[in-house]
C-alpha cells in the first residue's frame with residue numbers, strides 16, 4: 001500500500017503540518033487532503049489520474 005502511505009504523509013508547503021484527509025470520499029477514491037490550518041488543499045482525482053492543488057492565500 002505504498003500509494004496510501006505516500007498520500008498520508010504529505011505536509012503543508014506553507015506551515016509543514018501533516019495534511020489531514022477528513023473530506024475524502026473512499027467510495028470514489030476521491031481524496032482531499034487539507035492543511036489543519038487551511039493554507040493548502042490537495043485533491044486526488046482518479047479520472048484525471050492526477051492532483052489538483054489549491055493554495056489558500058489571504059487576500060487582505
Ligand SMILES: [Zn+2]
Pocket residue numbers: 012013014015016017035036037038039040
Ligand atoms: Zn499550513
